[in-house]
Amino acid sequence: MNELSKRPDVRRGYGNADRPVAGVLWAQESQPKTAAMLEDGNYEPANQQIDFKRYYDPAVAKLELDKIFTKTWQIACRDEDIPNVGDRLPVEIGPLSFFVVRTAPDAFKAFYNSCLHRGTKLCTKLSNATEIRCPYHAWEWHNDGGLKRIPSHWDFTAVTPRNGALPEVKLGRWGGYIFINADPDSGPLEDSLSVIPEHFKPFNPERRYTKAHFRKLMNANWKIAQEAFMESYHVVGTHPEGLPFNGDSQSQYDIFKTETSHIGRQIVPSAIPSMHAPATATNIEATMASAMLGKAWHYPNYPLMEIDPAKPLRAQLGDWMRAAYKDAYGREANAPDGIMIDSTLYFMFPNFAVWLSELVPFVYRFTPHASDPEMSYFEVRLLMPYPEGEPPPPSSPVVEVGIGESIMEKVPAFNFLALIFDQDVGNMPLVQAGVKAASPARHHTQLGTYQEIIIQHWHEVMDEYLSK
Numbered sequence: 001m002n003e004l005s006k007r008p009d010v011r012r013g014y015g016n017a018d019r020p021v022a023g024v025l026w027a028q029e030s031q032p033k034t035a036a037m038l039e040d041g042n043y044e045p046a047n048q049q050i051d052f053k054r055y056y057d058p059a060v061a062k063l064e065l066d067k068i069f070t071k072t073w074q075i076a077c078r079d080e081d082i083p084n085v086g087d088r089l090p091v092e093i094g095p096l097s098f099f100v101v102r103t104a105p106d107a108f109k110a111f112y113n114s115c116l117h118r119g120t121k122l123c124t125k126l127s128n129a130t131e132i133r134c135p136y137h138a139w140e141w142h143n144d145g146g147l148k149r150i151p152s153h154w155d156f157t158a159v160t161p162r163n164g165a166l167p168e169v170k171l172g173r174w175g176g177y178i179f180i181n182a183d184p185d186s187g188p189l190e191d192s193l194s195v196i197p198e199h200f201k202p203f204n205p206e207r208r209y210t211k212a213h214f215r216k217l218m219n220a221n222w223k224i225a226q227e228a229f230m231e232s233y234h235v236v237g238t239h240p241e242g243l244p245f246n247g248d249s250q251s252q253y254d255i256f257k258t259e260t261s262h263i264g265r266q267i268v269p270s271a272i273p274s275m276h277a278p279a280t281a282t283n284i285e286a287t288m289a290s291a292m293l294g295k296a297w298h299y300p301n302y303p304l305m306e307i308d309p310a311k312p313l314r315a316q317l318g319d320w321m322r323a324a325y326k327d328a329y330g331r332e333a334n335a336p337d338g339i340m341i342d343s344t345l346y347f348m349f350p351n352f353a354v355w356l357s358e359l360v361p362f363v364y365r366f367t368p369h370a371s372d373p374e375m376s377y378f379e380v381r382l383l384m385p386y387p388e389g390e391p392p393p394p395s396s397p398v399v400e401v402g403i404g405e406s407i408m409e410k411v412p413a414f415n416f417l418a419l420i421f422d423q424d425v426g427n428m429p430l431v432q433a434g435v436k437a438a439s440p441a442r443h444h445t446q447l448g449t450y451q452e453i454i455i456q457h458w459h460e461v462m463d464e465y466l467s468k
């Protein structure tokens, strides 16, 4: 980590003695603190405003493809998506297309999704085969990319096993995730993940599976979609029903910055009323509301907790959630209260986000549309543990949710949290239309100094990438 460069002029959240900010709550942790709880961010960007053009200008979208999406580590899939040798899956990033193949029980390769003959796309859906075969003229490669066979090879003497292998892109793995990088000069995945593997150790991402999965086509630029999750400031406007048990104004925002990585983190404390909630809202009610959510969402068969008002509330909720987890999965939950209870989300530059939270264990990817900068895809996985001693259940196939379709209706496995996604998604076309409608004389954002620092930092980093 770099030297701390936090700004002296920034007020970091708004709480009080009854409803403290996230850092104060985490300092009161009842369990041994893990790395995520011990490390704060080391950087705060200069307050800057974002030109609205960045959200719709095709020239910007083209630059992003050339200078960001082809130069950074991109989440491709998870191991369990392609469980058998020979399984393959396309990875679409705007007009770019790659595919990942499981080449051996524990080995994967990623290729450009384009035939060396006349360019036909080689992989269009999740499938399995013993070779990679082009549907057009039947050129064939082994699953490791080596050239296998060309019909009428006598007519293509320039193509040999030496120069006829499929071009690869780099592949990296962590915690059951598979990432690819089209830049042959890029550093290793670990350099981009930075603090994430250490912070996620108690979460055991490698011992989880994709229980539900959707990809929503959005009427909004990929950055507008992503930025909807980079702050909890919108809870008061968009999800007001969460105010009695979600400390939105008490959230903590961090940037972990190194020479090679940019991680944004927001910690939204749960089981505590927001400063925006009525004065009558109590911590006991907030704790019970979080327990009821946990029960309804993850532990329907486990008896609801009872509260002793004389004892620390978060520790009781953490203990109840750890006991419910053990009952459900047959192994100890080794995560502290902060990870069991709160809603903490890590972003890795440019478009991957993963929650460090047993309550809301989601994984996000935001990708541009193939041709329209005012559209994008928002992809969400529900990443659940599975019972000890059992093999991982099959990965849920991705459900495509179209424009105007409700996530709640198409992917009921997300339960009532699908409603929250629908609320978030409902704002996005309005933002997309509104950034274009803004006065030419004031064609930019007015971002908060603290609560929107992840958005500010992302644009600062994009400026660096786009000017290279």
Ligand code: FES
Residues within 6 Å of the ligand: 115, 116, 117, 118, 119, 120, 134, 135, 136, 137, 138, 139
């Ligand atoms: S385009 Fe692939 S074999 Fe002809």
Ligand SMILES: [Fe+2]
Residues within 6 Å of the ligand: 228, 234, 238, 239, 420, 424
């Ligand atoms: Fe939201």
